[in-house]
Amino acid sequence: MAKKIGVTMEVGNDGVAVITISNPPVNSLASPIISGLKEKFRDANQRIDVKAIVLIGNNGRFSGGFDINVFQQVHKTGDLSLMPEVSVELVCNLMEDSRKPLVAAVEGLALGGGLELAMACHARVAAPKAQLGLPELTLGVIPGFGGTQRLPRLVGLAKATDMILLSKSISSEEGQKLGLIDALVPPGDVLSTSRKWALDIAEGRKPFLRSLHRTDKIGSLSEARAILKTSRQLAKKIAPNMPQHHACIEVIEEGIIHGGYSGVLKEAEVFKQLVLSDTAKGLVHVFFAQRATSKVPNVTDVGLKPRPIKKVAVIGGGLMGSGIATALLLSNIRVVLKEINSEYLMKGIKSVEANMKGLVSRGKLTQDKAGKALSLFKGVLDYTEFKDVDMVIEAVIENIQLKQNIFKEIEKVCSPHCILASNTSTIDLDVIGEKTNSKDRIVGAHFFSPAHLMPLLEIVRSKNTSAQVILDLMAVGKAIKKVPVVVGNCIGFAVNRTFFPYSQAAHMLANLGVDLFRIDSVITSFGLPLGPFQLGDLAGHGIGLAVGPIYAKVYGDRMFRSPMTELLLKSGRNGKINGKGYYIYEKGSKPKPDPSVLSVVEESRKLTNIMPGGKPISVSDKEIVEMILFPVVNEACRVLDEGVVIRASDLDIASVLGMSFPSYRGGIVFWADTVGPKYIYERLKRLSETYGSFFKPSRYLEERAMNGMLLSESKSSRSRL
Numbered sequence: 001m002a003k004k005i006g007v008t009m010e011v012g013n014d015g016v017a018v019i020t021i022s023n024p025p026v027n028s029l030a031s032p033i034i035s036g037l038k039e040k041f042r043d044a045n046q047r048i049d050v051k052a053i054v055l056i057g058n059n060g061r062f063s064g065g066f067d068i069n070v071f072q073q074v075h076k077t078g079d080l081s082l083m084p085e086v087s088v089e090l091v092c093n094l095m096e097d098s099r100k101p102l103v104a105a106v107e108g109l110a111l112g113g114g115l116e117l118a119m120a121c122h123a124r125v126a127a128p129k130a131q132l133g134l135p136e137l138t139l140g141v142i143p144g145f146g147g148t149q150r151l152p153r154l155v156g157l158a159k160a161t162d163m164i165l166l167s168k169s170i171s172s173e174e175g176q177k178l179g180l181i182d183a184l185v186p187p188g189d190v191l192s193t194s195r196k197w198a199l200d201i202a203e204g205r206k207p208f209l210r211s212l213h214r215t216d217k218i219g220s221l222s223e224a225r226a227i228l229k230t231s232r233q234l235a236k237k238i239a240p241n242m243p244q245h246h247a248c249i250e251v252i253e254e255g256i257i258h259g260g261y262s263g264v265l266k267e268a269e270v271f272k273q274l275v276l277s278d279t280a281k282g283l284v285h286v287f288f289a290q291r292a293t294s295k296v297p298n299v300t301d302v303g304l305k306p307r308p309i310k311k312v313a314v315i316g317g318g319l320m321g322s323g324i325a326t327a328l329l330l331s332n333i334r335v336v337l338k339e340i341n342s343e344y345l346m347k348g349i350k351s352v353e354a355n356m357k358g359l360v361s362r363g364k365l366t367q368d369k370a371g372k373a374l375s376l377f378k379g380v381l382d383y384t385e386f387k388d389v390d391m392v393i394e395a396v397i398e399n400i401q402l403k404q405n406i407f408k409e410i411e412k413v414c415s416p417h418c419i420l421a422s423n424t425s426t427i428d429l430d431v432i433g434e435k436t437n438s439k440d441r442i443v444g445a446h447f448f449s450p451a452h453l454m455p456l457l458e459i460v461r462s463k464n465t466s467a468q469v470i471l472d473l474m475a476v477g478k479a480i481k482k483v484p485v486v487v488g489n490c491i492g493f494a495v496n497r498t499f500f501p502y503s504q505a506a507h508m509l510a511n512l513g514v515d516l517f518r519i520d521s522v523i524t525s526f527g528l529p530l531g532p533f534q535l536g537d538l539a540g541h542g543i544g545l546a547v548g549p550i551y552a553k554v555y556g557d558r559m560f561r562s563p564m565t566e567l568l569l570k571s572g573r574n575g576k577i578n579g580k581g582y583y584i585y586e587k588g589s590k591p592k593p594d595p596s597v598l599s600v601v602e603e604s605r606k607l608t609n610i611m612p613g614g615k616p617i618s619v620s621d622k623e624i625v626e627m628i629l630f631p632v633v634n635e636a637c638r639v640l641d642e643g644v645v646i647r648a649s650d651l652d653i654a655s656v657l658g659m660s661f662p663s664y665r666g667g668i669v670f671w672a673d674t675v676g677p678k679y680i681y682e683r684l685k686r687l688s689e690t691y692g693s694f695f696k697p698s699r700y701l702e703e704r705a706m707n708g709m710l711l712s713e714s715k716s717s718r719s720r721l
């Protein structure tokens with residue numbers, strides 16, 4: 001059925017014109033909506049039978065803001081004229097400065113441009129639990145309908161900068177306390193109360209308040225400057241590589257010093273510059289890429305419905321099992337945790353409790369909710385409880401035989417509809433399920449550590465996994481607030497496979513004589529939160545040593561073999577776990593580079609003997625980034641070529657959420673496309689001539705470079721999914 005898009009106006013016998021935005025599913029402010037709003041506001045202002053106006057969104061949602069598709073069109077075409085010149089005309093002239101009072105009837109959500117329209121009204125009546133916020137900075141822009149000026153005037157400067165810089169939304173309840181919402185009423189009363197409120201303003205019973213003209217919440221100039229100074233420090237900390245945070249503070253400051261109207265004009269000017277920035281391009285891409293992951297051909301488009309998953313068994317209460325159990329419990333799913341003996345079971349239970357405690361102490365969870373979640377939790381040592389579970393997630397140590405035996409056992413004790421998932425990070429799912437007759441319900445549920453915090457869930461589909469099982473796991477993933485990405489079955493799946501050259505390239509550079517702490521610092525300046533050596537410390541070097549041979553078996557022709565990890569472990573350094581790796585870890589202080597590790601590096605350099613003429617190579621920071629990340633792009637090309645992901649943007653999301661690749665660079669493939677496949681190919685070719693096959697460009701990269709194609713351009717139906 002076609003979507004009904006438009007703006008309607010109905011004038012009641014009471015003289016109130018109700019203007020309704022309709023653009024499902026979130027009433028985004030697309031071009032026809034904006035022109036419709038202008039027309040209806042003009043009309044309402046001219047009609048003599050209209051005394052007052054109410055603005056509302058259809059279907060219980062006020063508006064999710066400006067239509068983000070327009071940003072994407074501007075990015076594709078570079079044509080700024082696609083953006084409406086409306087900020088002043090619609091929001092200031094037609095709405096706020098209208099002679100007839102205007103009330104926003106807010107239900108569900110008012111985000112971005114949606115909240116900005118509501119703030120340009122003369123009062124706001126809201127239903128409980130409506131979501132209110134200005135999340136524009138997450139898209140690389142700033143609010144563009146006057147939000148930078150009106151929010152500080154309604155809620156105070158400190159709260160407004162906090163909400164805008166952190167893109168934090170608030171509930172209508174909090175909005176009422178802050179003065180953003182004038183009345184909070186039951187959902188059924190929002191429209192009738194808004195009508196009455198609008199008439200009360202028209203007839204002088206309630207004040208006619210224009211947000212932009214208010215000064216009562218701003219405070220003195222010196223107070224405002226102190227708040228903005230703190231905001232600048234916050235921006236530097238949370239977004240050192242992004243322009244929109246600092247730009248937004250400048251715009252807010254303009255309004256404080258020269259008045260709201262001047263601020264609105266500066267806002268429009270800065271908005272135009274930011275919308276074309278690389279940051280906005282990357283972040284808008286990530287917005288749509290994330291939503292695209294929930295569209296899986298032959299799974300989400302064939303009329304299947306997800307089955308309810310109410311009780312899950314987790315096998316293995318170690319690092320991953322306890323994190324997975326925590327994530328499930330937090331979403332009210334009953335969990336039984338099975339371990340091998342009571343000592344390990346107690347450890348697993350304590351880890352889950354510690355995870356909850358950590359969330360409570362950081363203010364992310366209330367004590368009450370933690371208690372409720374833990375009441376759904378039970379530790380067990382046998383399979384008795386497994387008979388009525390809807391899903392099992394196996395998270396025991398990475399051992400093929402052990403996993404095969406467990407799957408054979410659970411096939412017998414669980415019901416025939418139960419989903420049998422493994423959190424393996426390297427073992428082929430077909431091998432895990434080899435001894436069972438249930439291959440259609442075996443699936444990979446690959447969480448990232450710490451599993452209760454990391455947002456990515458790779459759903460690994462073997463050639464036998466049924467569409468229903470994939471759909472069920474996608475629904476569970478969403479229920480526990482993860483972003484599920486469906487990927488194909490191969491060693492390392494999408495994320496670990498794409499990033500296995502990351503630490504190897506770093507080892508090669510260190511063996512070529514580059515300072516390892518410089519490598520980490522260059523990579524963090526690029527935008528990854530941890531450089532490859534610190535990341536190795538965090539994961540523990542034992543893991544690196546254990547998975548190395550598994551990767552070597554399959555991808556051996558493009559591996560760099562470095563003795564450094566083994567030497568490191570021999571010298572008693574296993575990373576953060578034992579307080580010592582490349583860095584020193586002390587409670588309560590940041591990791592410190594450990595100069596004494598350089599003797600280990602020296603020993604490794606002697607053994608590999610790859611420094612040309614025995615002398616350290618000299619490289620620029622740009623070359624370090626290229627030597628570390630271009631091999632990752634090269635592997636991403638193979639992942640795309642083999643159809644391990646459905647679409648290139650899935651790998652972007654997986655890299656952002658699983659590896660913390662900077663979202664403002666749009667993800668690994670998007671970034672590579674902005675750098676240029678031809679440039680990457682030529683650089684890798686030259687590097688492979690100097691340093692060997694580790695850098696050899698893949699066939700996919702070569703083809704794309706030769707044909708002038710982007711890496712993300714689909715070659716139709718290559719996906720193995």
Ligand SMILES: CCCCCCCCC[C@H](O)CC(=O)SCCNC(=O)CCNC(=O)[C@H](O)C(C)(C)COP(=O)(O)OP(=O)(O)OC[C@H]1O[C@@H](n2cnc3c(N)ncnc32)[C@H](O)[C@@H]1OP(=O)(O)O
Pocket residue numbers: 025026028029064065066067068069083084085086087109111112113114116135136139142143144145147268269271272288291292
């Ligand atoms: C030249 C100077 C003049 C300036 C003129 C322009 C000024 C613009 C000013 C304005 O300040 C800018 C903005 O408003 S930017 C947008 C701000 N809003 C947001 O960032 C909200 C984004 N959306 C969400 O956070 C969520 O979608 C939601 C609204 C909380 C709903 O979440 P839910 O889980 O229910 O659904 P989703 O799966 O996320 O979304 C459902 C589908 O809706 C699409 N969608 C959501 N929001 C928008 C949007 N703002 N524009 C376009 N499309 C949107 C989403 O893509 C999903 O689509 P599918 O096709 O995947 O179903």
Ligand SMILES: NC(=O)c1ccc[n+]([C@@H]2O[C@H](COP(=O)([O-])OP(=O)(O)OC[C@H]3O[C@@H](n4cnc5c(N)ncnc54)[C@H](O)[C@@H]3O)[C@@H](O)[C@H]2O)c1
Pocket residue numbers: 315316317318319320321338339340344395396397398399402406423424425426446447448449
């Ligand atoms: N550590 C990571 O970062 C990470 C990330 C993603 C996936 N994984 C995968 O998750 C799985 C678990 O890894 P981990 O790091 O949590 O390991 P871990 O060693 O911390 O925990 C494994 C747990 O399994 C238990 N166990 C062993 N045999 C069992 C059995 N028969 N029944 C019940 N419990 C049993 C052990 O007692 C131990 O507590 C592995 O397959 C690993 O590859 C690990």
